[in-house]
Amino acid sequence: MNPPTRLVEVRQRVLKHNDVVAHELRRRFQEAGVMVVSLVSSPGAGKTAFLEKILGMLRSQYRVAAIVGDLATDNDARRLARAQVPTRQIVTGAVCHLEAQMVAGALDGWSLAELDFLFIENVGNLVCPASYDLGEALRLVLLSVTEGEDKPLKYPTIFNTADIALVTKIDLAAAVDFDRPAALRNIQAVRPGMPIFEVSAKTGAGLSYWLEDLHNRKSNGRRQQDDLGQ
Amino acid sequence: MNPPTRLVEVRQRVLKHNDVVAHELRRRFQEAGVMVVSLVSSPGAGKTAFLEKILGMLRSQYRVAAIVGDLATDNDARRLARAQVPTRQIVTGAVCHLEAQMVAGALDGWSLAELDFLFIENVGNLVCPASYDLGEALRLVLLSVTEGEDKPLKYPTIFNTADIALVTKIDLAAAVDFDRPAALRNIQAVRPGMPIFEVSAKTGAGLSYWLEDLHNRKSNGRRQQDDLGQ
Numbered sequence: 001m002n003p004p005t006r007l008v009e010v011r012q013r014v015l016k017h018n019d020v021v022a023h024e025l026r027r028r029f030q031e032a033g034v035m036v037v038s039l040v041s042s043p044g045a046g047k048t049a050f051l052e053k054i055l056g057m058l059r060s061q062y063r064v065a066a067i068v069g070d071l072a073t074d075n076d077a078r079r080l081a082r083a084q085v086p087t088r089q090i091v092t093g094a095v096c097h098l099e100a101q102m103v104a105g106a107l108d109g110w111s112l113a114e115l116d117f118l119f120i121e122n123v124g125n126l127v128c129p130a131s132y133d134l135g136e137a138l139r140l141v142l143l144s145v146t147e148g149e150d151k152p153l154k155y156p157t158i159f160n161t162a163d164i165a166l167v168t169k170i171d172l173a174a175a176v177d178f179d180r181p182a183a184l185r186n187i188q189a190v191r192p193g194m195p196i197f198e199v200s201a202k203t204g205a206g207l208s209y210w211l212e213d214l215h216n217r218k219s220n221g222r223r224q225q226d227d228l229g230q
Numbered sequence: 231m232n233p234p235t236r237l238v239e240v241r242q243r244v245l246k247h248n249d250v251v252a253h254e255l256r257r258r259f260q261e262a263g264v265m266v267v268s269l270v271s272s273p274g275a276g277k278t279a280f281l282e283k284i285l286g287m288l289r290s291q292y293r294v295a296a297i298v299g300d301l302a303t304d305n306d307a308r309r310l311a312r313a314q315v316p317t318r319q320i321v322t323g324a325v326c327h328l329e330a331q332m333v334a335g336a337l338d339g340w341s342l343a344e345l346d347f348l349f350i351e352n353v354g355n356l357v358c359p360a361s362y363d364l365g366e367a368l369r370l371v372l373l374s375v376t377e378g379e380d381k382p383l384k385y386p387t388i389f390n391t392a393d394i395a396l397v398t399k400i401d402l403a404a405a406v407d408f409d410r411p412a413a414l415r416n417i418q419a420v421r422p423g424m425p426i427f428e429v430s431a432k433t434g435a436g437l438s439y440w441l442e443d444l445h446n447r448k449s450n451g452r453r454q455q456d457d458l459g460q
Binding site for chain 1: 361
């Protein structure tokens with residue numbers, strides 16, 4: 001018996017089960033009119049810092065909430081709570097990604113219809129989260145300038161499953177000799193036409209451009225729903 | 231049927247199989263007198279940059295070689311080849327870690343007895359590599375100052391399975407407001423007594439201290455083998 005082959009088979013069954021739950025989640029989110037945005041990246045690319053800043057900027061205009069996943073600790077949920085929006089932590093234990101079922105569990109008791117945006121911060125990992133649909137409408141992949149410009153080529157799947165790339169920590173670009181053309185070229189090589197936003201949660205640079213894009217997507221989504229008579 | 235439960239069962243079988251292969255690898259490495267050092271970290275923490283520098287510094291005194299793992303691309307092997315030591319790339323596809331069997335395969339045709347040190351750079355990932363023994367004598371976990379000081383608390387398993395922590399990119403410490411006491415405290419909280427070296431591959435800071443430690447470990451290992459009459 002070949003253990004890896006059996007692992008692949010069982011894994012496919014898990015993924016199929018995840019897809020069913022994610023499909024149902026997506027239907028619930030659409031029905032409730034909440035736009036769900038997930039964030040994936042390697043550990044330390046700045047997901048929580050970005051989210052903390054964005055939540056603070058959105059909450060005057062929208063009703064927002066966040067779910068954060070981590071193997072251990074609720075550090076991120078405590079950080080996000082500073083933005084004064086409802087936040088829940090999923091502790092995954094030894095699991096290197098969030099699954100749709102974990103998200104469904106974390107929603108318990110929340111009225112989705114009372115939210116405009118729900119952000120889901122995945123576990124810091126450039127491999128495992130790629131395979132798991134969480135029912136989100138939009139998936140952001142973050143790449144910090146300190147990580148190296150070849151990450152898209154080395155982790156193509158996660159860039160392929162994402163809708164938007166955020167180049168983060170651009171305030172450090174000069175200090176780390178960030179090769180911007182190479183980074184942008186590598187993202188486009190893996191996912192041609194992918195929208196890219198360059199941001200810094202520390203200085204606030206670029207955040208308003210991304211928020212404008214998010215706002216437009218939300219409005220378009222609403223128009224499409226109206227057109228469909230929903 | 232509960233797919234996650236079956237996944238855990240099959241995964242345990244894979245891990246058991248890995249342990250058998252790793253055990254055999256460790257025996258081969260010891261017999262050949264080669265010291266095997268593996269590196270784990272999140273993507274972009276600086277494993278390849280560190281290794282490139284270290285290989286260049288070691289090769290005048292020792293016979294060294296390297297194996298690098300990645301999901302896609304042989305970028306790292308090509309970077310390490312610049313250090314002019316034998317290098318091999320393992321492309322893991324969708325697999326988020328190296329396994330002992332992959333390492334065994336990559337050794338084909340190499341005469342281990344002609345090596346003093348073999349370095350194995352794992353896939354950039356703070357979760358999956360923790361569970362897979364590669365037969366190494368020494369496992370280094372790298373944490374860059376740009377990643378956030380709480381990584382040891384969030385990914386305790388990988389820090390627990392490592393022997394030495396390297397805090398990397400210390401040339402950027404001021405630029406990112408690195409909280410050094412917090413980082414060191416968090417490493418010690420997860421793995422009390424763990425040796426910590428603070429280094430910069432860019433400036434070379436701290437590298438000689440780590441090399442001295444490596445040199446001493448190599449000498450002690452040789453003495454122990456002599457004592458055992460091997």
